[in-house]
Amino acid sequence: MTGSILFDAIVFLAGAIICVSIAKRLGLSSVLGYLMAGVLIGPYVLGFIGEEGQDILHFAEFGVVVMLFLIGLEIEPKNFWSMRKTIMGMGGVQVLGTMILSFILFTLLGFEWKVALVISMAVALSSTAIAMQTIKEKGLMETTFGTSAFSILLFQDIIVIFMLGAIPLLSNADVTSAENNTGDGNLLDALPLGFQTLAIILSVVVIIVAGKYLIVPMLRRVAKTGVRELLIASALLIVFSISFLMEYVGLSPALGAFLGGVVLSNSEFKHELESTLEPFKNLLLGLFFIAVGASINFIVIAKSPLTIGGILVAVILIKGIILFVTGHLFKLKLDQKLLLTFGLAQIGEFAFVLLSFAFDLNILNQEQMDIMLVITALTMSITPIVSIINERFLLPKIGTKESIKRPMDHIAKSQKVILVGFGHFGSTVGRFLRSHGIEATILDQDSNRVDFLRKMGFEVYYGDATRIDLLESAGIAEAKILICAIDNPSVTKSVVKLVKEKYPHVELMIRAKNRYDAYDLLNMGIENIYRETLDTSLSLAKDVLSKLGFRKYTLTRQVQNFIKYDEESLRRLAAEPKKDDNYIFKARKELEEQEKLLDADFKRGVVEYDNHWDSEHIRKLLENSKKL
Numbered sequence: 001m002t003g004s005i006l007f008d009a010i011v012f013l014a015g016a017i018i019c020v021s022i023a024k025r026l027g028l029s030s031v032l033g034y035l036m037a038g039v040l041i042g043p044y045v046l047g048f049i050g051e052e053g054q055d056i057l058h059f060a061e062f063g064v065v066v067m068l069f070l071i072g073l074e075i076e077p078k079n080f081w082s083m084r085k086t087i088m089g090m091g092g093v094q095v096l097g098t099m100i101l102s103f104i105l106f107t108l109l110g111f112e113w114k115v116a117l118v119i120s121m122a123v124a125l126s127s128t129a130i131a132m133q134t135i136k137e138k139g140l141m142e143t144t145f146g147t148s149a150f151s152i153l154l155f156q157d158i159i160v161i162f163m164l165g166a167i168p169l170l171s172n173a174d175v176t177s178a179e180n181n182t183g184d185g186n187l188l189d190a191l192p193l194g195f196q197t198l199a200i201i202l203s204v205v206v207i208i209v210a211g212k213y214l215i216v217p218m219l220r221r222v223a224k225t226g227v228r229e230l231l232i233a234s235a236l237l238i239v240f241s242i243s244f245l246m247e248y249v250g251l252s253p254a255l256g257a258f259l260g261g262v263v264l265s266n267s268e269f270k271h272e273l274e275s276t277l278e279p280f281k282n283l284l285l286g287l288f289f290i291a292v293g294a295s296i297n298f299i300v301i302a303k304s305p306l307t308i309g310g311i312l313v314a315v316i317l318i319k320g321i322i323l324f325v326t327g328h329l330f331k332l333k334l335d336q337k338l339l340l341t342f343g344l345a346q347i348g349e350f351a352f353v354l355l356s357f358a359f360d361l362n363i364l365n366q367e368q369m370d371i372m373l374v375i376t377a378l379t380m381s382i383t384p385i386v387s388i389i390n391e392r393f394l395l396p397k398i399g400t401k402e403s404i405k406r407p408m409d410h411i412a413k414s415q416k417v418i419l420v421g422f423g424h425f426g427s428t429v430g431r432f433l434r435s436h437g438i439e440a441t442i443l444d445q446d447s448n449r450v451d452f453l454r455k456m457g458f459e460v461y462y463g464d465a466t467r468i469d470l471l472e473s474a475g476i477a478e479a480k481i482l483i484c485a486i487d488n489p490s491v492t493k494s495v496v497k498l499v500k501e502k503y504p505h506v507e508l509m510i511r512a513k514n515r516y517d518a519y520d521l522l523n524m525g526i527e528n529i530y531r532e533t534l535d536t537s538l539s540l541a542k543d544v545l546s547k548l549g550f551r552k553y554t555l556t557r558q559v560q561n562f563i564k565y566d567e568e569s570l571r572r573l574a575a576e577p578k579k580d581d582n583y584i585f586k587a588r589k590e591l592e593e594q595e596k597l598l599d600a601d602f603k604r605g606v607v608e609y610d611n612h613w614d615s616e617h618i619r620k621l622l623e624n625s626k627k628l
Contacts, residue, residue: 011048015041016286029137031130032384034286038293039381049294062243063284064129064349065257066277068157069239071132071150072261073270083151090148090326091155094344097322098124105314111368114170118358119372121163122351123315126344127380128153128254129288134343134387138464139491142423143446144332145339152326152344157255160350164357171361203249204259207242211263219269235276238264271516288349296377300370312375316382319345333451335395335462342390346379396463417441418474418482418506420465420495422449425511425532426485430458440483441474466494468502476503484510489517496524515570522574538562 015037023033041048102120107113131149140146215238222230239257246256264270301308320341327337352373359369419430419440426442433440442460444450450462463470465486476482482499486492492510499506509528512518518529542555 008049011041012287012290015048016290020286029134029384029388030286031133031137031289032388034289035293035381035384038290039296040293041290042294042296044296044298063281063286063288065243065254066239066281066284067129067132068254069242069257069261070274070277070281072258072263073265073274075262075265077262077265083147086147086151086330087155090330091152091159093326093329094152094322095124095156095159097325098319101318101322102315105318109311114363115368118167118170118354118363119368121167122354122372122376123319123347125156125160125348125350125354126153126319127346127348127383128157129285129349130346130380130383131343133285134384139466139486139488140339140445142487143336145336145343148327148330148332148336148340149343152323152340154255154258156348156350157258160354161255163354167354167358167363168361170358171363199249203245203256206245207256207260208263211260211267215264216267216269219267219272223269223272231272232276235273236280238273239277271514292349292377292380295373296381297370297374300374304371308371308374308378311371312378312382315347315375316345316379316386319347338390338394339387342383342387345386346383347376348380351376416475416479416481418443418471418476418479419485420444420482421485421487421511422453422460423485423487425487426483429483429485434458441479443470443474466491466498468498471499471503476506479503479506481507481509484508486511487513489513489520492517493520493524496521496526500525518570519574522571534563534566 016034019037019040020030020033023030023036038049040046043049099120102123103113103116106116106119111119131153135141135146135149141150219231219234222234238260242256242260243253246253264273323341323344324337327340332340355364355369355372355376358364359366364372417433417438417440419426419433420443422430422442422444426444430440430442439459442453442458443465444453444460444462445464450460453460461470461474465471465484476499482495484492484495486495489512492512496508496510499508507528508526509530510521510526512521512529512531514531514533518531521529538559542552542559545555546552
């Protein structure tokens with residue numbers, strides 16, 4: 001019975017549902033819930049998963065590939081290029097520093113220098129899956145810690161290519177036969193060094209060119225069919241194809257997927273690809289975390305508990321020290337350094353690949369391989385627990401405090417406002433309020449901004465706005481209005497749900513990234529929704545028409561009418577499913593109706609004589625008055 005695929009699926013799903021539900025109820029990360037599920041159903045506790053756990057792990061690593069593709073979709077090429085110094089700087093310091101200290105440690109423990117070097121390569125890598133899932137879950141991607149962690153992880157994904165290329169040079173075995181036996185050979189192995197470099201460059205060029213001239217046209221054709229299943233298949237085909245190409249030329253599939261995402265980040269299918277692949281990413285990542293938990297070999301631990309425990313502690317300390325120093329060198333605040341230190345202190349999933357490759361080439365023996373695989377899995381399991389300790393006990397007491405005891409800024413009690421998020425959007429709102437004598441209480445998760453704002457005299461609190469205790473510290477009980485200017489829709493919804501449930505008297509004014517986020521917020525009962533691109537787009541269109549000869553006051557009135565009609569349409573369409581033909585039909589009808597109304601307003605003369613702001617008209621009136 002235990003060999004049945006259906007039975008295995010039931011066990012995985014049941015384990016995930018039970019353990020993740022318990023973890024979230026306790027306020028813990030979902031990653032920790034998945035890992036605990038893997039430990040419980042694994043071969044060494046309840047025994048529902050047999051020795052095939054490693055095979056499941058390799059399959060589930062595709063979740064990491066999908067995740068990096070989705071991350072790439074969120075980063076425009078110009079932003080990615082602007083991060084190059086951070087990627088090379090922080091990533092280079094972290095990898096090199098960790099490798100040097102790890103090499104010294106394992107050499108002192110009596111390992112041969114070749115073995116110590118391979119292990120130090122593996123130790124230098126962190127888990128993209130665990131770190132990025134935690135960062136996304138907590139809405140920290142836009143913070144200094146989030147961008148720093150992403151830069152280091154991306155550099156690791158790049159450097160692993162060179163590590164895989166260097167490992168065969170350490171082996172005395174027949175590399176070709178070893179690769180043939182494992183099936184890990186790729187196109188580059190049979191080519192001279194110069195052609196290997198050319199093949200890598202060409203593969204990257206192929207992805208960039210295909211993204212523009214092949215993938216986008218294909219998606220347009222698929223979209224015209226109106227068949228949802230074809231779009232899902234197309235999204236998976238894109239990720240599979242890019243991953244296969246990268247693997248075929250010896251590169252990291254995850255890195256290739258990320259590059260493919262960046263290439264498609266400016267396409268009109270960006271949001272559609274995100275919504276299509278998100279469920280697959282979450283499911284595969286959950287499977288990956290369960291497989292990691294199941295791969296912890298308690299028999300190996302029982303044989304050498306002191307050795308494994310000592311190496312485990314030493315590895316986490318080494319990685320933590322180097323990450324803290326890296327953060328210090330790049331001038332991160334103390335709390336951001338601590339988040340970086342605890343968030344990336346584990347050994348990553350690509351270590352499984354490096355260690356297995358080295359074992360196949362007879363660089364590592366069976367005992368060394370078993371010990372390092374266990375330590376890798378243990379570090380991945382322990383890190384979420386250590387991160388929780390950091391967030392609950394260390395961060396509130398050191399670094400950037402949640403609040404600072406100082407004289408309160410003058411706030412008009414009848415109009416007390418809480419502003420969540422002080423990025424580009426929120427800072428504009430806050431500055432305009434302050435210019436009119438309204439001092440908003442600000443909540444933000446980026447300590448660099450928090451410290452700066454405090455110096456500027458703002459009342460500001462550091463921390464996660466989805467925590468009720470932080471909102472209460474900020475005075476939510478006495479507040480009249482809460483403005484949510486966060487750039488993360490999932491965090492925004494969490495804040496909205498929390499405040500509506502605990503403090504229904506507070507009026508919510510919420511930023512929405514786009515029309516689809518606005519639909520979700522409307523369905524949650526939010527009336528005051530502000531789409532971040534609406535006013536800017538209309539302002540640009542108004543200026544264009546002004547330069548073409550239309551009256552400015554006329555255009556201002558028409559912009560107001562456009563917003564009015566569009567808001568009414570938004571509310572009518574909010575309850576419609578967004579993926580079926582009925583929505584498309586109704587949306588087209590709404591657009592046609594808006595255009596008719598605007599045209600009728602103009603022709604009816606509602607704005608025909610609205611020329612109060614037109615300087616040319618005023619000049620003519622003055623000239624006529626002088627003549628009189």
